[in-house]
Amino acid sequence: MWSRLLAGALLVSILFGVICISSVQGQGPSITFAAKWEKDNLIIDARIADAEELTSATLYVIDAKSRDVVWTEHRILRAREANLSFLWPRQSWRISNGTNFIEPAVVVNTIDLPPEEAPYMVYSAPCQMALNQGEDETTALAYFDEKGRFHSLRDLSGKEYYRSMEFLRSASPTTPYGRYVKNNITLVVGQTALRFFWLNLDHGLNTFPAMVLDRSPIQHYTLIIERRASGEGPFVVEIEAEDLAGVKAKEFSEPISPIRKTDVKAS
Amino acid sequence: MPVDSRAINSLLLISVMILLSSPAAGRSYQITEGESGWTTGLRQSNNISLNITGSAIGEGSYQRYTEMGILYVHMRERIAAHRGTLDTSEHIHLEANTSNDVNGPNYGKYPGGQIFYIIVNESWPVSLTASRNMDYLGEGISESEIFGNNLDYVGAAYWQAKDLKKDRSCSLALQNAFFRALINDASHTIILDEFQPNKLTDYRLNSRSDGMATLRHRQANDRVTAAESTESYIGRFMIKRHLNMTNTYTNLTRSGAWPDCCAISGSLPFEEMVFSVNPDEY
Numbered sequence: 251m252w253s254r255l256l257a258g259a260l261l262v263s264i265l266f267g268v269i270c271i272s273s274v275q276g277q278g279p280s281i282t283f284a285a286k287w288e289k290d291n292l293i294i295d296a297r298i299a300d301a302e303e304l305t306s307a308t309l310y311v312i313d314a315k316s317r318d319v320v321w322t323e324h325r326i327l328r329a330r331e332a333n334l335s336f337l338w339p340r341q342s343w344r345i346s347n348g349t350n351f352i353e354p355a356v357v358v359n360t361i362d363l364p365p366e367e368a369p370y371m372v373y374s375a376p377c378q379m380a381l382n383q384g385e386d387e388t389t390a391l392a393y394f395d396e397k398g399r400f401h402s403l404r405d406l407s408g409k410e411y412y413r414s415m416e417f418l419r420s421a422s423p424t425t426p427y428g429r430y431v432k433n434n435i436t437l438v439v440g441q442t443a444l445r446f447f448w449l450n451l452d453h454g455l456n457t458f459p460a461m462v463l464d465r466s467p468i469q470h471y472t473l474i475i476e477r478r479a480s481g482e483g484p485f486v487v488e489i490e491a492e493d494l495a496g497v498k499a500k501e502f503s504e505p506i507s508p509i510r511k512t513d514v515k516a517s
Numbered sequence: 518m519p520v521d522s523r524a525i526n527s528l529l530l531i532s533v534m535i536l537l538s539s540p541a542a543g544r545s546y547q548i549t550e551g552e553s554g555w556t557t558g559l560r561q562s563n564n565i566s567l568n569i570t571g572s573a574i575g576e577g578s579y580q581r582y583t584e585m586g587i588l589y590v591h592m593r594e595r596i597a598a599h600r601g602t603l604d605t606s607e608h609i610h611l612e613a614n615t616s617n618d619v620n621g622p623n624y625g626k627y628p629g630g631q632i633f634y635i636i637v638n639e640s641w642p643v644s645l646t647a648s649r650n651m652d653y654l655g656e657g658i659s660e661s662e663i664f665g666n667n668l669d670y671v672g673a674a675y676w677q678a679k680d681l682k683k684d685r686s687c688s689l690a691l692q693n694a695f696f697r698a699l700i701n702d703a704s705h706t707i708i709l710d711e712f713q714p715n716k717l718t719d720y721r722l723n724s725r726s727d728g729m730a731t732l733r734h735r736q737a738n739d740r741v742t743a744a745e746s747t748e749s750y751i752g753r754f755m756i757k758r759h760l761n762m763t764n765t766y767t768n769l770t771r772s773g774a775w776p777d778c779c780a781i782s783g784s785l786p787f788e789e790m791v792f793s794v795n796p797d798e799y
Contacts, residue, residue: 349725349755415576415602428574465682466604466652468574 278497279304285487287509294336294487302493304329309336310488312451313354313481314505319449320354320480326361327491338487340508341477345375345446348465348472352458356447357475360393370401370417373475378445378457379403379411382438392444392473400473403437403444412437414470431467440464444473483507546622546637548700555635555698555707562615562641563587572606579603586665587613590643590691590716594662601655601679613643631703640693648686655679657728664689667714668737669762678728680753685724690717695766712740713766722758730754736762 283296298307304327311321320342325334342354357375360368371393378387390411393402401414412435415427422430443460450456463471484505492498547556565587573579581596592609623636647664658681663672666689675681692715699709724730728751735745750756 428572431574466574466602468576468602468604469652469654472654 277301278499279491279493281489281491281499281501283487283489283501283503285503285506287506290340290508292338292340292485292487292506292508294338294489296334296336296489297332298327298334298489298491299331300491300493300497301330302495302497303327304332305492305494307332307334307489307491309338310449310490311338312486312488314484314486315481317451318354319356319451320485322356322358322449324358324361336489339477340480342480343375344476344478345461346472346474346476347461347463350459350461351476352446352448352461353478354448354480355458355475356449356455357394366421367417370395370414370420372396373398375475376447379405380443380445380460381411381436382441383443387445390444392446394475398475398477400470411435412467412471415468427468435467437463437467437471439466439471546635546696548633548635548698553705553707555700555710557637557696557712558589560639560641560694561587563613564615565611565613567609567611569607569609572604574604576600576602579605585609585611586645587611588641588643588691588694589665589667590645590689591665592645592647592662592687592689593665594660596658596660598653598658598660599656601653601658603655604652605650607647607649609645609647611643611645613641615641631701632708633700633702635696635698635700637696638693639696641691642693643689643691645689646687649683650685651681651683653678653681664718664720666716666718666762667691667694668712668740669716669718669735669764671718671720671734671760671762672732673722673724673758674731675724675726676729676731678726678730681724681726681728683722683724683726686721688717688719692716710740714764715766716762716764718760718762720758720760722756724757725753725755726750727753730756732756732758734760734762736764738764 279298279300281296281298283294285292285294287293292311294309296307298304307325307327309321309323309325310319312318313320321338323336323338343357344351344353345355345357346352355375357373360371360374363371373394374391375394377390377392379390380387388405390403390405392400393404395401399414400412401417402410403412404410413421413430418425418427418430440462442463444463445457445460448456448458461473463473465472484507486505487503488500490498490500544561545556545559548554567585578600579596579598581594583592583594585592590613624634626633645664651660657677657679659674659676659678660681660683661672661674662685663670664687671687673685675683694712694714696713697709697711698707700707720734722732730750731747732749733745733747736743
């Protein structure tokens with residue numbers, strides 16, 4: 251239950267928070283951070299403090315040229331002060347269904363999940379789901395494991411539309427997957443389409459073209475998330491924090507360019 | 518008038534082999550001229566209705582062997598899937614009936630020569646529809662299928678594909694078949710060998726695969742190949758194919774096809790012959 255609430259809260263945060271970037275000033279969390287390159291990794295050390303208890307902190311990495319958000323990481327906080335260290339591997343997320351791909355997609359690490367579900371729900375990607383062509387869309391979260399394989403699809407109320415064979419086997423070892431597919435999975439192969447999100451500082455939250463799920467659930471619909479090397483930059487780091495009263499604050503870095511290998515040799 | 522010894526020594530045998538076992542019947546019409554001859558092949562009448570509906574989803578290995586058909590309307594399928602995940606569903610419907618029986622056969626010899634004829638009009642309709650959706654990921658799958666319809670065929674094969682998504686449907690129909698042969702008993706030659714089935718083959722394929730894929734088809738006109746193709750794909754391909762082959766034939770020799778203008782007696786001036794009918798030979 252907590253995981254769904256948190257995931258929903260994060261989605262709402264993405265939907266409404268980042269669009270209003272730079273619009274919240276004054277009282278609320280105070281954020282200071284420093285970023286430095288270590289090879290291809292950008293290490294961000296942040297200190298966040300608030301008079302109220304902090305509830306969450308979110309890292310956004312933004313391509314300064316396209317102003318697309320290429321990386322997101324979410325943390326849960328339960329204190330008035332927090333020293334956080336983020337690592338951005340200079341990568342962005344691509345989502346592919348085996349035929350088409352989209353990038354950079356909004357993909358977020360999940361937090362605070364039950365241990366039996368956590369291995370199958372390491373990352374989540376918000377999307378708009380239409381079960382059949384022409385039907386109304388529902389906001390949902392697609393969940394992926396550490397290797398990027400698709401394991402679950404749930405709407406914001408927690409209703410599950412798909413669960414992978416591995417996930418089912420873990421939760422209910424005696425249930426045959428064929429029977430589960432027949433009785434529980436409502437996605438329609440060749441019909442159900444997902445529209446994933448991309449985020450831009452100027453254009454806000456947008457959806458990519460629809461991706462049709464045309465493979466079997468036993469093949470995880472061949473839907474995967476992949477890490478792709480980001481471009482040359484420069485990049486802007488943004489950290490957003492929220493306290494118990496719902497007050498948000500954001501802090502941006504100056505554009506940061508990766509260290510080129512030739513630069514390293516020259517030094 | 519000298520007698521041609523070859524004509525005396527040669528044996529002209531026109532036979533109709535009948536396999537009678539209720540409710541099915543099998544008939545083979547053939548003319549033997551020494552070591553050569555002409556035949557319709559075995560034609561069987563049957564009242565058949567077959568429905569197969571099924572699906573499977575799971576992890577492991579899978580093998581499949583399918584052979585079915587009647588009156589040369591047939592499907593053949595082989596699948597060998599090594600360890601992997603597979604989701605497959607299918608529907609097959611085969612139906613044949615003997616509501617219209619054979620018209621004929623007509624045998625005879627044209628007057629004034631040694632030219633014999635045989636005409637068979639067969640109206641034993643057959644319908645075969647087969648659809649399969651298959652989705653495989655694993656160590657490798659080899660899969661081959663072919664659909665034949667009285668000298669026409671179409672099929673596809675996939676070899677050593679680790680990733681195969683395939684949706685296929687095929688509809689085969691045979692309405693009737695018309696055979697006609699003219700044989701010169703003096704020169705031991707088959708003057709005319711005509712085979713005109715009214716048939717339809719409609720094949721739809723939508724696949725995505727790696728490994729090797731081969732598609733082939735043949736369409737016959739009479740007994741001669743009118744069109745054929747073979748194509749191979751090695752690598753990762755999406756293949757979409759819709760192939761429709763029809764062969765419609767109007768039998769102008771049947772009664773009613775010609776206006777009644779000249780015949781006085783109503784019967785054509787053929788010399789009647791005696792034919793052997795040997796049901797025990799089959």
